[in-house]
Amino acid sequence: MSENRVVSMPNVMGAVFADMNSQIDEYILQRAANIFGRMDNVVDERYYPPVMSRDQCKHYLHIDSDSKLNKLRKKGLKSHKDGRSVWYVRAEVDKFIMLLPEGK
Missing domain, CATH: 1.10.238 (Recoverin; domain 1)
Structure with a gap:
């Protein structure tokens, strides 16, 4: 006879939320790196030459x-x-x- 394992709902939801938070954090970090990476060398050479x-x-x-x-x-x-x-x-x-x- 196989045992049915019962997983409590809070544990499942906690795992789902933790995974979602991790994905959201990764997305935010990627977007910030993309935005700030483009801004790194944005200096107007006419006003601020080397x-x-x-x-x-x-x-x-x-x-x-x-x-x-x-x-x-x-x-x-x-x-x-x-x-x-x-x-x-x-x-x-x-x-x-x-x-x-x-x-x-």
């Missing part, structure tokens, strides 16, 4: 004064001098931003 002037760098960093930019230079933001001009490499600025502690 090598930026002081004013372009201030605008890129959303700061309004030279003193704030100088404070960031003291914290490690790389700059390059050519005579009297100071230039910032956008890739170095991005790297500095990524390594800067939160709230600084």
Whole structure:
């Protein structure tokens, strides 16, 4: 005689919901990766060229004064001098931003 195994309904529903939640989480992660992957390199080259002037760098960093930019230079933001001009490499600025502690 074969035994009929009775599975309680809450266990079945719990498994179904856990599987659905897992699928939803995976879908959300895939969509976010797709969206942010497309946004990674969306920088308007006309306004923010690979090598930026002081004013372009201030605008890129959303700061309004030279003193704030100088404070960031003291914290490690790389700059390059050519005579009297100071230039910032956008890739170095991005790297500095990524390594800067939160709230600084």
